[in-house]
Amino acid sequence: MRIAVFAGDGxxxxxxxxxxxxxxxxxxxxxxxxxxxxxxxxYRKHGHPxxxxxxxxxxxxxxxxxxxxxxxxxxxxxxxLRPEQAILGLRxxxxxxxxxxxxxxxQGLESLTTLRAEVAEKIDLLIVRELNGDxxxxxxxxxxxxxxRRQGWDMMSYAEDEVxxxxxxxxxxxxxxxxxxxxxxxxxxLETSQLxxxxxxxxxxxYPEVELTHMYVDNAAMQLVKNxxxxxxxxxxxxxxxxxxxxxxMCVGSIGLLASASLAETSFGLYEPIxxxxxxxxxxGLANPMATILSAAxxxxxxxxxxxxxxxxxxxxxxxxxxxxxxxxxGGSAGTREIGDAVLARL
Amino acid sequence: MRIAVFAGDGxxxxxxxxxxxxxxxxxxxxxxxxxxxxxxxxYRKHGHPxxxxxxxxxxxxxxxxxxxxxxxxxxxxxxxLRPEQAILGLRxxxxxxxxxxxxxxxQGLESLTTLRAEVAEKIDLLIVRELNGDxxxxxxxxxxxxxxRRQGWDMMSYAEDEVxxxxxxxxxxxxxxxxxxxxxxxxxxLETSQLxxxxxxxxxxxYPEVELTHMYVDNAAMQLVKNxxxxxxxxxxxxxxxxxxxxxxMCVGSIGLLASASLAETSFGLYEPIxxxxxxxxxxGLANPMATILSAAxxxxxxxxxxxxxxxxxxxxxxxxxxxxxxxxxGGSAGTREIGDAVLARL
Ligand SMILES: CC(C)[C@H](C(=O)O)[C@@H](O)C(=O)O
Ligand SMILES: CC(C)[C@H](C(=O)O)[C@@H](O)C(=O)O
Numbered sequence: 001m002r003i004a005v006f007a008g009d010g011x012x013x014x015x016x017x018x019x020x021x022x023x024x025x026x027x028x029x030x031x032x033x034x035x036x037x038x039x040x041x042x043y044r045k046h047g048h049p050x051x052x053x054x055x056x057x058x059x060x061x062x063x064x065x066x067x068x069x070x071x072x073x074x075x076x077x078x079x080x081l082r083p084e085q086a087i088l089g090l091r092x093x094x095x096x097x098x099x100x101x102x103x104x105x106x107q108g109l110e111s112l113t114t115l116r117a118e119v120a121e122k123i124d125l126l127i128v129r130e131l132n133g134d135x136x137x138x139x140x141x142x143x144x145x146x147x148x149r150r151q152g153w154d155m156m157s158y159a160e161d162e163v164x165x166x167x168x169x170x171x172x173x174x175x176x177x178x179x180x181x182x183x184x185x186x187x188x189x190l191e192t193s194q195l196x197x198x199x200x201x202x203x204x205x206x207y208p209e210v211e212l213t214h215m216y217v218d219n220a221a222m223q224l225v226k227n228x229x230x231x232x233x234x235x236x237x238x239x240x241x242x243x244x245x246x247x248x249x250m251c252v253g254s255i256g257l258l259a260s261a262s263l264a265e266t267s268f269g270l271y272e273p274i275x276x277x278x279x280x281x282x283x284x285g286l287a288n289p290m291a292t293i294l295s296a297a298x299x300x301x302x303x304x305x306x307x308x309x310x311x312x313x314x315x316x317x318x319x320x321x322x323x324x325x326x327x328x329x330x331g332g333s334a335g336t337r338e339i340g341d342a343v344l345a346r347l
Numbered sequence: 348m349r350i351a352v353f354a355g356d357g358x359x360x361x362x363x364x365x366x367x368x369x370x371x372x373x374x375x376x377x378x379x380x381x382x383x384x385x386x387x388x389x390y391r392k393h394g395h396p397x398x399x400x401x402x403x404x405x406x407x408x409x410x411x412x413x414x415x416x417x418x419x420x421x422x423x424x425x426x427x428l429r430p431e432q433a434i435l436g437l438r439x440x441x442x443x444x445x446x447x448x449x450x451x452x453x454q455g456l457e458s459l460t461t462l463r464a465e466v467a468e469k470i471d472l473l474i475v476r477e478l479n480g481d482x483x484x485x486x487x488x489x490x491x492x493x494x495x496r497r498q499g500w501d502m503m504s505y506a507e508d509e510v511x512x513x514x515x516x517x518x519x520x521x522x523x524x525x526x527x528x529x530x531x532x533x534x535x536x537l538e539t540s541q542l543x544x545x546x547x548x549x550x551x552x553x554y555p556e557v558e559l560t561h562m563y564v565d566n567a568a569m570q571l572v573k574n575x576x577x578x579x580x581x582x583x584x585x586x587x588x589x590x591x592x593x594x595x596x597m598c599v600g601s602i603g604l605l606a607s608a609s610l611a612e613t614s615f616g617l618y619e620p621i622x623x624x625x626x627x628x629x630x631x632g633l634a635n636p637m638a639t640i641l642s643a644a645x646x647x648x649x650x651x652x653x654x655x656x657x658x659x660x661x662x663x664x665x666x667x668x669x670x671x672x673x674x675x676x677x678g679g680s681a682g683t684r685e686i687g688d689a690v691l692a693r694l
Binding site for chain 1: 426429431435460461462463466482483485487488489492496497498499500501502503504505506507508533535536537538539540541542543545564565566568569570571572573574586587589590591592593594596597598602
């Protein structure tokens with residue numbers, strides 16, 4: 001049972017440290033944790049945000065626990081060397097095509113969101129975002145047109161098999177939840193979306209119990225404000241998923257608690273908190289490690305089938321929260337290690 | 348003073364009718380109103396959502412008052428014939444490159460948004476969206492790859508002059524407001540965005556008083572939930588602007604009151620309510636015409652320089668609201684004509 005731990009930049013190292021303590025405390029037989037450099041930290045050490053050795057470590061493991069990448073002091077680098085390339089490279093190289101982003105308001109934390117309590121408390125949705133295609137990984141470039149003007153360009157596309165495999169993830173997730181799947185696209189403008197919609201409708205035939213609806217992305221952004229509680233599972237492409245999953249997370253308010261999974265077609269997956277590297281508080285022991293600890297729980301569940309241990313971690317986090325152990329992001333004053341201790345004590 | 352009135356689909360005819368009554372009541376010298384068919388209504392009559400005659404009418408006028416297009420019973424048509432092509436065609440053919448979408452919570456209507464009152468009441472922002480480029484108007488198509496798979500594709504791009512002219516609109520708008528301009532892009536992934544950001548920085552040199560910041564679109568979607576009051580002017584591309592302007596509108600809550608302007612490089616412009624064709628209530632006399640009436644006010648201000656008359660209309664709408672005249676969308680019971688009467692009585 002080998003887990004790659006890629007701590008990365010900013011608060012990444014602090015928060016993964018606490019998640020590692022939790023994993024180690026479970027007494028999992030054969031557990032082996034292997035570290036690897038990613039992001040700005042890797043660039044500074046090896047000249048590349050995703051060194052070959054890191055990729056090799058990833059391939060040798062059954063799952064990756066990921067901290068965060070991002071370092072604005074490296075923004076001047078050409079894009080291929082910027083910290084974010086680590087996560088994009090891992091997604092592509094390891095075929096991590098399905099991003100699962102659950103958003104649910106934690107009981108007792110309703111006051112953290114800017115939405116009215118009666119709207120926020122109904123939020124319980126899952127965004128299934130495609131991660132390997134779309135305008136993210138198409139050809140792109142900067143060119144000078146014949147008349148001398150500079151132009152930036154990016155090719156957006158989806159092929160039917162790319163849509164089909166994420167459609168299945170969406171429908172299966174809906175089967176395990178409220179059986180409502182909302183596919184978000186922009187089919188009134190984009191051919192990429194038209195193909196997306198056509199394939200969603202084709203795959204729907206295999207899931208007669210699931211109610212499939214379609215929504216334009218602009219309307220989805222509206223409905224996430226107006227009535228986010230009406231959504232069960234949303235399935236969407238890479239670019240729209242990037243925007244909507246972050247919007248939905250902020251509707252929940254407590255982004256220091258939100259975990260995510262990026263899954264391959266096998267049981268392999270990468271698990272990370274959604275909060276990012278937060279350079280302003282990095283190294284101060286202030287970061288809330290709960291989202292990373294909850295990511296470790298997702299890792300045990302999805303990649304190793306360890307439902308009991310995953311549930312144990314989740315219960316310990318919930319108990320710590322119930323006892324008022326809260327980081328600064330939740331309006332409390334508990335530090336990184338203190339929160340780690342609190343979760344460990346309740347395992 | 349010739350104004351083209353394109354009522355379109357759904358509630359379009361009802362709401363423009365009331366706006367026309369208001370325009371006529373102002374006693375504007377030389378006012379001439381010319382109708383034209385657009386959208387699904389035009390398709391049914393002429394086989395095309397934007398007939399040549401309509402385009403000609405538009406070109407002969409100084410501005411367009413637009414209702415709404417959209418008719419889901421025509422969704423099966425090939426994209427070029429769908430109702431939405433009318434608005435896309437008008438934007439492109441008439442060079443309407445700058446979409447202005449103000450979002451401000453109306454006093455006394457704070458309870459209509461799902462955001463907490465203390466968050467919502469601070470919203471006073473303007474989104475400047477580019478309307479003539481991006482993935483909307485690039486080459487696109489559906490193809491079969493060599494291995495037989497279907498693929499949908501769309502080319503995203505911006506050339507420097509396209510970015511420069513919308514940048515100037517953004518900076519000028521910021522000069523007339525709080526002098527803060529936030530440019531939204533996805534420069535960590537897209538070359539189109541990198542060019543966008545580079546040009547924004549170049550143009551900033553001409554507006555030393557404006558504070559220019561950059562934000563990734565996923566973060567912008569988060570900040571519009573967390574603290575929308577922090578924004579002054581947002582400038583962004585066609586696709587991101589589509590999503591963020593609708594999200595911001597819903598933060599305000601009362602979308603039945605929100606107007607928009609789509610401007611050319613001359614004084615020419617198209618003015619429309621943002622609410623769309625609302626087929627569910629079409630023809631019932633229930634639609635709130637205030638957003639269209641306020642669009643007419645924007646039209647007088649931007650295309651004809653009639654600030655006084657624009658302000659008169661806006662004051663009449665505000666007075667009607669203050670007197671409790673509210674459509675169903677605002678929790679009231681006033682019908683379309685009743686609201687038109689109420690505004691007319693307060694002109
Ligand atoms: C860092 C960035 C490239 C990345 C993305 O856009 O996918 C991030 O926003 C995310 O959602 O994981
Ligand atoms: C109808 C549609 C093509 C249009 C767009 O995407 O621009 C609409 O959503 C808008 O924002 O005016």
